[in-house]
Amino acid sequence: MKSRLPLLALPIALVLSSCAQHDRDTMVRVSVPNQKMIVFKKNVQVAMYDCSTSKFGLGDEPGSNRTPLGKLFVAQKIGGGQPSGMKFKSRRPTGEIVKPNSPGRDPIVSRILWLKGLERQNARSFGRTIYIHGTAEERTIGTPASYGCIRMRSRDIIRLYKQVGVGARVEIMDRPFPAPLVATASVAPKPSTSATVQGAPVSTNQVARPAAIRAQVNGAHPRRG
Secondary structure, X not given: OHHHHHHHHHHHHHHHHHHHHOOXXXXXXXXXXXXXXXXXEOOEEEEEEEOEOEOOOEOOOOOOOOEOOEEEEEEEEEOOOOOOOEEEEOOEEEEEEOOOOOOOOOOEEEEEEEEEEOOHXXXXXXXXXXXXXXXXXXXXXXXXXXXXXXXXXXXHHHHHHHHOOOOOXXXXXXXXOOHHHHHHOOOOOOOOOEEEEOOEEEEOOOOOOOHHXXXXXXXXXXXXO
């Protein structure tokens, strides 16, 4: 019996070590109406980023290219140490750097946070390869333009990658953030008190709900990202 104790202790230690590495302090909330993401550390706002959810609406049906709602978590982090703009194919760096807004290019770039669902409404998310990831189509950020994933600018996903660990909670919501959160959480505040949504200046305490979200809740199209 004594000789078996070290062998039994090893897997237990590995499990405890794995649990200890999980990020239990970070919450990432994504508002589909706002097309924004707010990061919380121990319930304190630390950052806000523009993002892009699916242009095909909301849901978790296979092949729908929709963005799932509800509570998820970061299951895997991919791309740490890669240069900004690195193109990924099947979650592997290809060696090609794609500049932002390169004509005709729409790859996954820079970093990947692979999400796994915690609820029935998003149980297929991991198998559907729903990510938070960088996109080369940065001009579409702030509008629903993805194929199911949550897209970000390269500089922002690189920052987010450093802020969250495996196990960090993610909540995707079909409701706007309270106006004070949107007004005060920006990581890049501008001198003006207005923001631009699809070319029209609006007050930062207004909630902009893109018409595409209301109009495109239904429908399925082939593609990813």
